[in-house]
Amino acid sequence: MTSVKPTLAVWKFASCDGCQLTVLNLEDDLLPLAGEIDIAHFLEATRATVSGPYDLSLVEGSITTPHDAERIREVRAASRTLITIGACATSGGIQALRNFANVEEFLQIVYARPEYISTLANSTAIAEHVPVDFELRGCPIDKGQLVEVVTAFLAHRRPNIRNHSVCVECKKRGTVCVTVAHGTPCLGPVTQAGCGALCPSYARGCYGCFGPAETVNSPSLTSRFKELGVSEADLVRSFRTFNANAPAFREISEAHEPRT
Amino acid sequence: MHRSFGRKEKKLPEAVIDLEGLQALLDSLTIRGYTVLGPTVRDGAIVYDEIAGVNDLPAGWTDEQDAATYRLTRRDDSALFGYAVGPHSWKKYLFPPQTLLWKARRSSGAFEVEEAAPQGGPYAFLGVRGCELAAIHIQDRVFLGEHPDPTYADRRSNAFIIAVNCSTPAGTCFCVSMGTGPRAGPGFDLSLTEILEGDRHAFTVDVGSERGEELLSALPHMPATTEDERSAEAVIERAAGAMGRSMDTDGIKELLYGNREHPRWDDVAQRCLSCTNCTLVCPTCFCSTVEDTTDLTGDNAERWRSWDSCFTLDFSELGGNNVRTTTRGRYRQWMTHKLASWIDQFDTSGCVGCGRCITWCPVGIDITEEVAAIRETQEGSRHGDT
Ligand code: SF4
Ligand code: SF4
Ligand code: SF4
Numbered sequence: 119m120t121s122v123k124p125t126l127a128v129w130k131f132a133s134c135d136g137c138q139l140t141v142l143n144l145e146d147d148l149l150p151l152a153g154e155i156d157i158a159h160f161l162e163a164t165r166a167t168v169s170g171p172y173d174l175s176l177v178e179g180s181i182t183t184p185h186d187a188e189r190i191r192e193v194r195a196a197s198r199t200l201i202t203i204g205a206c207a208t209s210g211g212i213q214a215l216r217n218f219a220n221v222e223e224f225l226q227i228v229y230a231r232p233e234y235i236s237t238l239a240n241s242t243a244i245a246e247h248v249p250v251d252f253e254l255r256g257c258p259i260d261k262g263q264l265v266e267v268v269t270a271f272l273a274h275r276r277p278n279i280r281n282h283s284v285c286v287e288c289k290k291r292g293t294v295c296v297t298v299a300h301g302t303p304c305l306g307p308v309t310q311a312g313c314g315a316l317c318p319s320y321a322r323g324c325y326g327c328f329g330p331a332e333t334v335n336s337p338s339l340t341s342r343f344k345e346l347g348v349s350e351a352d353l354v355r356s357f358r359t360f361n362a363n364a365p366a367f368r369e370i371s372e373a374h375e376p377r378t
Numbered sequence: 379m380h381r382s383f384g385r386k387e388k389k390l391p392e393a394v395i396d397l398e399g400l401q402a403l404l405d406s407l408t409i410r411g412y413t414v415l416g417p418t419v420r421d422g423a424i425v426y427d428e429i430a431g432v433n434d435l436p437a438g439w440t441d442e443q444d445a446a447t448y449r450l451t452r453r454d455d456s457a458l459f460g461y462a463v464g465p466h467s468w469k470k471y472l473f474p475p476q477t478l479l480w481k482a483r484r485s486s487g488a489f490e491v492e493e494a495a496p497q498g499g500p501y502a503f504l505g506v507r508g509c510e511l512a513a514i515h516i517q518d519r520v521f522l523g524e525h526p527d528p529t530y531a532d533r534r535s536n537a538f539i540i541a542v543n544c545s546t547p548a549g550t551c552f553c554v555s556m557g558t559g560p561r562a563g564p565g566f567d568l569s570l571t572e573i574l575e576g577d578r579h580a581f582t583v584d585v586g587s588e589r590g591e592e593l594l595s596a597l598p599h600m601p602a603t604t605e606d607e608r609s610a611e612a613v614i615e616r617a618a619g620a621m622g623r624s625m626d627t628d629g630i631k632e633l634l635y636g637n638r639e640h641p642r643w644d645d646v647a648q649r650c651l652s653c654t655n656c657t658l659v660c661p662t663c664f665c666s667t668v669e670d671t672t673d674l675t676g677d678n679a680e681r682w683r684s685w686d687s688c689f690t691l692d693f694s695e696l697g698g699n700n701v702r703t704t705t706r707g708r709y710r711q712w713m714t715h716k717l718a719s720w721i722d723q724f725d726t727s728g729c730v731g732c733g734r735c736i737t738w739c740p741v742g743i744d745i746t747e748e749v750a751a752i753r754e755t756q757e758g759s760r761h762g763d764t
Contacts, residue, residue, distance in 0.1 A: 289658035307653035
């Protein structure tokens with residue numbers, strides 16, 4: 119290859135493929151993207167050899183097996199810039215619910231021959247295994263933010279991705295606060311923006327898809343939730359979704375877990 | 379620095395219009411090319427949006443507001459303006475959440491810059507309350523000072539302002555303390571007071587500008603009687619006596635400057651989420667960030683300005699380091715700026731007593747309570763000794 123265009127690789131680890139689909143759903147941006155970058159490796163089977171090197175690797179999914187823990191090191195070694203995309207890659211994903219339970223028990227219940235299953239006790243973020251250049255949050259990631267991250271990479275600048283609360287997006291779009299006006303518990307004040315405050319605009323509380331915001335005052339928010347009638351069990355559940363293993367969210371759910 | 383927006387010195391006699399007159403007023407604004415913006419019910423609150431006519435107004439609705447709660451409830455009459463301010467303010471039109479500043483295009487090694495022309499408007503604002511008019515005047519000092527902001531200047535100078543004197547303050551209102559309401563003005567084109575007496579539903583009209591006078595003269599209206607004037611005065615007086623909250627502003631600048639290390643800042647920091655809601659709903663907060671965007675080819679760039687807040691971390695990042703990392707520091711900065719250093723900077727308080735920051739704070743932090751707490755527990759010698 120004599121192309122001077124940077125090369126892009128997209129890697130999949132434990133995930134639902136939703137974030138990779140976001141890449142394919144870029145529509146209007148997909149062709150310009152292909153014009154600026156060589157898509158060298160994409161949607162391949164996990165067994166494909168790594169080779170490379172690649173200028174930019176986008177990594178989807180979390181680390182859940184010893185094999186993947188090894189493979190991510192190879193991917194890192196073959197990538198000049200490595201960006202993780204989505205809640206799985208940045209916090210461990212919904213599959214990190216296993217971190218709060220006994221994986222051995224699951225194996226016994228789910229699989230006829232558990233001895234064939236090789237898995238880790240925890241589902242963890244890519245950054246817990248290798249150095250990551252940028253983490254793009256979301257379950258799934260936001261199309262516009264993905265384009266921004268790739269564009270910023272091409273322009274050698276810092277991406278315009280903010281870490282403040284979802285509330286900023288509610289206010290900018292003029293959404294009426296669901297907590298104040300309807301009494302609906304909302305994770306927006308402790309969740310990082312990026313979705314455009316989608317759920318509150320449909321009168322639902324934020325589910326925390328983009329993980330913890332830059333500042334998380336959990337005792338204050340959880341005591342407000344209790345005033346709004348949220349039970350301890352629901353409090354734990356609301357922080358144990360797609361970003362259950364993100365440290366700030368994990369701390370909250372563990373603090374409210376019933377003591378056995 | 380200060381601009382006059384066509385306010386007439388001579389007090390003109392009041393007129394009276396009925397509901398048809400109000401509709402005719404909105405129609406003639408539309409005919410004159412204005413986009414008419416006013417209060418309307420949406421998603422369980424009274425918001426500001428484009429309105430086609432009187433039918434879009436929140437007839438018979440009111441609001442119940444307290445720290446961290448807002449509920450729409452029915453009134454037992456059909457008042458069109460029987461509520462206080464809601465989650466939106468006119469700021470969103472004069473200082474929009476996102477503004478394109480300029481674009482640049484790269485071609486053959488050079489690049490051209492194209493300035494963005496101010497867009498939007500002219501706007502007519504219906505139902506601007508006393509606190510809100512005062513807030514607009516405060517933002518005038520910010521945006522029309524030494525370096526006038528083109529978007530703000532354009533939208534502001536063309537805006538037609540129909541004020542409404544409040545009849546039904548909310549539980550979080552304290553305009554009387556701040557000297558901004560419930561009577562609106564100066565600075566309106568027209569100002570209405572809603573009168574509901576038995577079957578009668580009318581509005582007294584005060585004229586504040588020549589274009590206001592010109593518009594009124596084209597509407598079906600009656601001269602106001604002394605009886606009408608008395609009814610209108612009674613509405614405003616009742617409202618002034620029904621404030622939900624108050625703030626003692628005596629020596630407030632010295633109070634806050636003298637209490638930078640007060641333990642109350644630690645207390646509020648335990649409750650504050652640093653979520654930014656207070657600043658974004660505040661009609662005077664003006665902080666923004668500027669972001670440059672490029673497209674994938676790198677040939678097209680845009681510079682955007684958007685609302686930001688002193689409660690975000692990036693906002694206080696200077697040269698790669700953050701100068702205000704704690705929530706304590708951020709809340710203290712916000713309140714001290716609003717109530718104290720604003721006076722040094724703009725020769726006015728930054729607070730008009732609208733109560734929005736109290737209502738729309740998800741955890742109900744109350745600026746009046748925070749001031750009172752500091753005042754009560756400060757070292758006695760500090761107060762007023764400058
Ligand atoms: S609806 Fe949720 S995200 Fe939006 S302002 Fe309210 S608390 Fe914040
Ligand atoms: S500080 Fe609060 S009460 Fe004062 S003007 Fe701002 S939002 Fe209104
Ligand atoms: S005072 Fe309230 S609204 Fe303001 S940042 Fe703190 S928690 Fe949010």
